[in-house]
Amino acid sequence: MSKPTNSDMQQVWQQDKDHYIHPWTDFSTFKETGSMVLADSDNVHVIDGDGKRYLDGIGGLWCVNIGYGNEEMAEAIAQQVRQIPYYSCFGHHTTVPAAKLAAKLAELAPGNLNHVFYGCGGSVANDTAVRMIHFYFNQLGKKSKKQIISRIDGYHGSTYMAMSITGVKFDHIGFDIEEKLVHHISCPNPYRRPAGQSLEDFCDQKVQELEDKILELGPDNVAAFFAEPIMGAGGVIVPPEGYHKRTLDVCRKYGVLYVSDEVVTAFGRLGHMFASQDEFDFVPDIITCAKGLTSGYLPLGATIISDDIYEVISKPQADGAIFTHGFTYSGHPVSCAAGLKNIEIMERMQLCDHVRDMGAYFENQLKTLLDLPIVGDVRGRKFMMCIENVADKETKALIDPAAKVGNRIADHCQARGLIVRPLAHMNVLSPPLTLTKEHIDFLVATLRESIEVTIEDLRRDGFL
Known part of the structure; x- marks a missing residue:
């Protein structure tokens, strides 16, 4: 199959926007922005129609356990x-x-x-x-x-x-x-x-x-x-x-x-x-x-x-x-x-053994994010984790929902080559089970940078 051109991807994006009713669609934005077209994949990465690679921090939807493209x-x-x-x-x-x-x-x-x-x-x-x-x-x-x-x-x-x-x-x-x-x-x-x-x-x-x-x-x-x-x-x-x-x-x-x-x-x-x-x-x-x-x-x-x-x-x-x-x-x-x-x-x-080993490292590395001022909780086990963001770590009060803090963090991550899932004020991580230490280090560093930029955004917009 020949490599799709930019015009092919634009046509797909338009066809999708015009005809495909997606699960859990936010229609307040979808009719303008449409969906990101994913065209290829490789182990723990997915690749969009422009050829940009993303580490998939959500495993498709909690599910691509053995990784992508397994021959x-x-x-x-x-x-x-x-x-x-x-x-x-x-x-x-x-x-x-x-x-x-x-x-x-x-x-x-x-x-x-x-x-x-x-x-x-x-x-x-x-x-x-x-x-x-x-x-x-x-x-x-x-x-x-x-x-x-x-x-x-x-x-x-x-x-x-x-x-x-x-x-x-x-x-x-x-x-x-x-x-x-x-x-x-x-x-x-x-x-x-x-x-x-x-x-x-x-x-x-x-x-x-x-x-x-x-x-x-x-x-x-x-x-x-x-x-x-x-x-x-x-x-x-x-x-x-x-x-x-x-x-x-x-x-x-x-x-x-x-x-x-x-x-x-x-x-x-x-x-x-x-x-x-x-x-x-x-x-x-x-x-x-x-x-x-x-x-x-x-x-x-x-x-x-x-x-x-x-x-x-x-x-x-x-x-x-x-x-x-x-x-x-x-x-x-x-x-x-x-x-x-x-x-x-x-x-x-021996993926279960790998998850027990790497999962412990994943948990520990994600918990280093608790020093950030809006990270109230890092919870979960192994390759099923969540970051909960709050306005006040002492009272656990939430940031104004209008800030869409989970979405902001996810957007900043995506711009840096990482996909995480926003859930209101939270971000969920459920990557492929084939993740390595190097992948985890990239994921956590990218999350840290994205949360730091989000904090700046929230302060600029009067939410913090």
């Missing part, structure tokens, strides 16, 4: 396309990659989570979990157990049900959600706990809040609790030590199923294939995953359920009835081939 992955995808690009996995058919990947996921998942249902992303994985959970309790004759509990600032997807479970209130503006079925408890954000409160007391309070909500709704009515091990799009919130294990105990006490949303945390981002048990010492009833499952090379998600749940839902609910849930692309063989190859590459490259 082995490309060949595995191409080979599967040549063999059998698609066949329905409904009923009595399967394909080799779908079966093999299910077995591999069962091997990697903790406890007795041995059964896999495929979709095409994290939102669908969480929607599937809800349908399965309701079906499960119907099969047990507990038809009132329908209510779902999740957390403010938790993110679980953008399909109707998944967005209803999502507790990021900003994402609900102007849209409808299912309010009778879903209930939110508060975010377990240690940085925002009341002044003088210990982490232990804060954890006690948050665990008790879950139990109180179950009792308020009635244990016979509550079906499941959805929780990310580390909350991603809500600001990379790491709950206090023991939180997950204790909330699981509460769920067990009242017969509530625990869904661990590992759409972001699985497949190496925290240095483990799955983080629930290995990082946080708990085994949920269901794990949902996507993103890093194929390192973003193809769409694929999975809902992994326990033997106990499978035993109930795998019995016909009536004579002649079948399990009527699924999608045209459930178990898509090319996507599953990508998932298998992705895991093989990760294991051979």
Whole structure:
């Protein structure tokens, strides 16, 4: 393929602006500025239509774990396309990659989570979990157990049900959600706990809040609790030590199923294939995953359920009835081939070991930014990090939202060859897992310079 010209890129930019409705578009600026066109990539870098290289500090969208342009992955995808690009996995058919990947996921998942249902992303994985959970309790004759509990600032997807479970209130503006079925408890954000409160007391309070909500709704009515091990799009919130294990105990006490949303945390981002048990010492009833499952090379998600749940839902609910849930692309063989190859590459490259090693360095280097006057918190683990910017480090008061401080920092980073994700007053980092020490040094130095320039801008514009 010939190299695109500047006129080609201008045409693409115009076509995109005229016809492509992007997810999470800010229409107040998009109709003027359009989108940056990305035309190429290489390991941890993406390259725009003008040939400028950027270190990708967000891994596409939490997901390009093995890095860009992996030839082995490309060949595995191409080979599967040549063999059998698609066949329905409904009923009595399967394909080799779908079966093999299910077995591999069962091997990697903790406890007795041995059964896999495929979709095409994290939102669908969480929607599937809800349908399965309701079906499960119907099969047990507990038809009132329908209510779902999740957390403010938790993110679980953008399909109707998944967005209803999502507790990021900003994402609900102007849209409808299912309010009778879903209930939110508060975010377990240690940085925002009341002044003088210990982490232990804060954890006690948050665990008790879950139990109180179950009792308020009635244990016979509550079906499941959805929780990310580390909350991603809500600001990379790491709950206090023991939180997950204790909330699981509460769920067990009242017969509530625990869904661990590992759409972001699985497949190496925290240095483990799955983080629930290995990082946080708990085994949920269901794990949902996507993103890093194929390192973003193809769409694929999975809902992994326990033997106990499978035993109930795998019995016909009536004579002649079948399990009527699924999608045209459930178990898509090319996507599953990508998932298998992705895991093989990760294991051979020992990427989880690399993340545990480099992740510690990444955390420590990012924390050096705490000496900057607006950096209030640097949090997260390994290759899943967040910088929270504030007007006053003592009171933790926020900068005026009109300043769009996260966007300012991201813009300055981009001008210097680094892409970071703005989230209101925060900036999120979730780079490819192949990042080296040299990459990290560049990333942190660029962030420092960009935050320093942003501080000057904020003072000039009267926000500080």
